[in-house]
Amino acid sequence: MVEExxxxxxxxxxFADQWSxxxxxxxxxxxxxxxxxxxxxxxxxHEDTDEAFIVIDGEMDLEFRDHVLTLRAGEMAIVxxxxxxxxxxxxECRIMLIEPKGVINTGNTGGERTAPSDVWI
Numbered sequence: 114m115v116e117e118x119x120x121x122x123x124x125x126x127x128f129a130d131q132w133s134x135x136x137x138x139x140x141x142x143x144x145x146x147x148x149x150x151x152x153x154x155x156x157x158x159h160e161d162t163d164e165a166f167i168v169i170d171g172e173m174d175l176e177f178r179d180h181v182l183t184l185r186a187g188e189m190a191i192v193x194x195x196x197x198x199x200x201x202x203x204x205e206c207r208i209m210l211i212e213p214k215g216v217i218n219t220g221n222t223g224g225e226r227t228a229p230s231d232v233w234i
Contacts, residue, residue, distance in 0.1 A: 121137070124147055125149070132148065147208070149207055150206050151203075152201070154226060156197055156199045158194075158198070159212070160220070163212075164216070165191050166209075173201065174201045174202070
């Protein structure tokens with residue numbers, strides 16, 4: 114196994130696409146993904162897995178059907194499997210997602226915001 118340092122800012126400099134997560138590391142079957150987000154995503158759920166959101170820079174809302182959770186840089190939240198949610202960012206926000214390999218970003222919803230999974234940078 115090769116151990117290496119991963120510079121998150123450097124990885125963010127390699128892409129500008131929004132709502133298109135990029136894998137930067139994998140531990141067992143769990144991937145660490147970076148994403149740039151701005152605007153509203155789609156309502157969706159991941160029926161088989163929890164999902165972690167960590168805000169690296171900026172601010173985002175995680176909208177749920179009954180409340181909104183605001184996350185700022187240095188904060189994180191876990192969305193439990195099966196819970197419908199919608200990420201929203203008023204200005205560009207840089208986040209890290211931690212989820213199992215193969216998770217589709219739009220979960221059970223699909224549509225035009227569905228990004229290819231397992232894209233490494």
